[in-house]
Amino acid sequence: MAETGKQAAIIGGGPAGLMAAEVLAGAGVAVTVYDAMPSVGRKFLLAGRGGLNLTHSEELSQFLARYSAAEPHLRGAIEAFPPSALVAWCEALGQETFVGTSGRVFPKAMKASPLLRAWLGRLRGLGVAFRQRHRWRGWDDAGALLFDTPDGPVTVRADAAIFALGGASWPRLGSDGGWVPIFEREGIDVAPLKPSNCGFAVGFSDIFLARFEGDPLKGVTFSFEGRSVRGDATITKAGIEGGAIYALSAALREALEHEGAADLIIDLRPGIEAEALEAALSRPRGKQTLSAHLRKAAKLAPVAIGLLYEEAVRGGSPLADLDVAELVRLIKGVRVPLTAPAPIERAISSAGGVPFTELDGFMLRKKSGVFVAGEMLDYEAPTGGYLLQAAFSTGTAAARGALAFLSRA
Secondary structure, eight states: OOOOSOEEEEEOOSHHHHHHHHHHHHTTOEEEEEOSSSSSOHHHHHHHTTTOOOEEOSOHHHHHHTTGGGHHHHHHHHHHSOHHHHHHHHHHTTOOEEEOTTSEEEETTOSSHHHHHHHHHHHHHTTOEEEOSOEEEEEOTTSOEEEEETTEEEEEOOSEEEEOOOOSSSGGGTOOOTTHHHHHHTTOOOEEEEEESOOEEEOOOHHHHHHHTTOEEEEEEEEETTEEEEEEEEEOSSEEESHHHHHHHHHHHHHHHHHSOEEEEEESOTTSOHHHHHHHHTSOOTTOOHHHHHHHHSOOOHHHHHHHHHHHHHHTSOGGGSOHHHHHHHHTSEEEEEEEEOOGGGSSEEEEEBOGGGEETTEETTSTTEEEOGGGBSOOOOSSSHHHHHHHHHHHHHHHHHHHHHHHO
16 A cells, blocks of 8 residues: 555544545545544444444345435445445455345344444554544634644644534434534535434323333334335334334425424234225124224234224214224224424434535535535435445545545645
């Protein structure tokens, strides 16, 4: 590895920043990673608690479609560092991977810590330096980077800088969105940061919450505006959350923002046709309570029955007054009115950030030699490996852009 004599600063020690550091250091650039936290990769480690879903094994065109409106802007970065490259990179660090039944890709260790340890070892071997507890505060008049540290303010001059400070979800782990007003003061547009892959508030009754808070809804189908997702969710003190809800969160959030309301529709028995359900519920229930009849004849869980009672109360008709056909319609499409997305600090990720119109490749048009990667960019992706893949791919793309810039400087 021939040294270039160039120096690069990486601001943010998550996956995008660390990947950028690896690419630059591997090309002979002297790299320093600056992070406000006492250690790097904190949100990465949190993601690993659920198994560290690195990427997804689906065909690339389908994979790219998951990024919706941002797909044209991310396509080049992901095609240049696709899921197969991420898997190979992981295994080169000694962490074998496997494809789960859903097509998601995980390291066999099912956690992030072994991978992060091996990665940091590689980075240090490449000469990457780390500066912890360095909170970026902006640029001085000469374009140098300004940091607050425990020992006082520090000024850093670099030939190129890559920002990978994340969005605003999980602020206690470092991604607090504090960079937004700094960018805006420099005349850089930033789309407002919003919760993504989040739960939603619901005005459930106290009686319902006292009985069902923490209970899972399993194997149901959630629908909104013509899109349906089958999966699970959990009743929370605030409302409802879970993987199937996250998949619909962007559309639900936008409806709440623009229309002030969003009704989530739940098919509580997606595996049975309405006619068969009506036949089962038409059988005499004898001395059974309605709840017992719904549980036995319709195979509904108690929490599902609770949702039916909630909807009946909202509709002004006691559940017991509904005929069988009305009960079936309710079971096949109970309405859950959402009132607000969960706060951004509780979201898995955030939408919004630096629009691609502010970038030339991944370099800021208004800041020569300054690049942006990861969740700071204005894109939104579902869970399932798409978030981490975009972080790795854009970190790689930003670093390659920086190398091209440095070669011209």
